[in-house]
Amino acid sequence: MTDAGALPLPSPPLTGDAPAGPDAPPRLEALEPRAWRVAGDWTVLGLRGRYDELRQQVAAIQADTPDALWDLRTLGRLDTAGALTLWQGWGGKPPGRLLWLPEQVTLFSQFMQPTALPRARPQLGPGLALAAQRLVGFARHGVDLIALTGRLLLDAVQMVRHPALIGWREISANVFRTGAQALPITALVGFLVGLTLSYLISKQLKTYGADIFVINILGLAVLRELGPLLAAIIVAGRSGSAMTAQIGVMRVTQELDALSVMGISHTVRLVAPKVLALAISLPLVALWTSALMLLGGMTAARAQLGLDPAQFLHTLPTVVEPANLWLGWSKSMIFGGLIALLASHFGLRVKPNTESLGQSVTQSVVTAITLVIVVDAIFAVLFSNVGL
Incomplete structure (x- = not known):
């Protein structure tokens, strides 16, 4: 018998049953009223489904007889899981009377360090835990996105x-x-949205006899807000997802x-060309979309109000100031860079499996569309x- 803190020398086993054979179930054997033998296989497989039961048995014995003798020398197998079960049953410290083998000391010594055992974390409700998890994930995305932006700016200085x-070919x-191939879908959607919007506005203005003001409302809304916003949403769903994939x-x-092994920067080779290309192409796509929306609005105004297309085109420049066009172009340029940056961010975070790829593409599109709307509201x- 030795003190728990010292390395013991092997002692002759106490009288009782023979050492347990292989694959023996874990058990506690009473040798005498104040002596217990730990026998069997105290391993992950052996303790499966019995962790709490055996831990409680050890704790009950330790509570009833604090000076009990524990004999671990005839254990069949012992791993970290078994040692942790005994350690927790003893109350997080070795008992006063303990017989063990030198090779068993190593397993228990890891629990004698103050930071060895996992600390109990405060339990939160399901709603708070989910909210905290999403908040931490959002913060990590923000930090990584800022880091990517910083690397892009530093590499931009090097490229200058x-x-x-x-990469001129990659930019082209x-x-x-992102630009030329997106013209058909943006033309169709823009024309139909402009047609619908003009039809609804004309119905209301016709009631008050203010037919001519359809040009003011439609021109201002399309060139300033709807054209750039609609083009950015379409491009985010179409081109942003393709970049992430x-x-x-x-x-x-x-x-x-x-690329990393060859010393080629990801931001120089992949991110920068996409950001620059989309910042160039999206303002042009937004202008194209706005033109088709105005064409659809002009068609609906002709059918609903009998407004002549020549009058529509002649009045439009006089009621919509050029500042609205420049504001729409500026927003489109920012939208393009933001969409490409987010697409690259989520693409670089993909793990090497197909499930992560699908999740990242979905997150990229949803985040890009959401931030585009937020930035548009700020503008x-x-x-x-x-x-x-």
């Missing part, structure tokens, strides 16, 4: 100093994919790791007196 680093390809597939196929408040 060394123009050979700029992204302008074509492209970078995510590169993660799955380990192409990003290959509407800050520039509420411009062009009106």
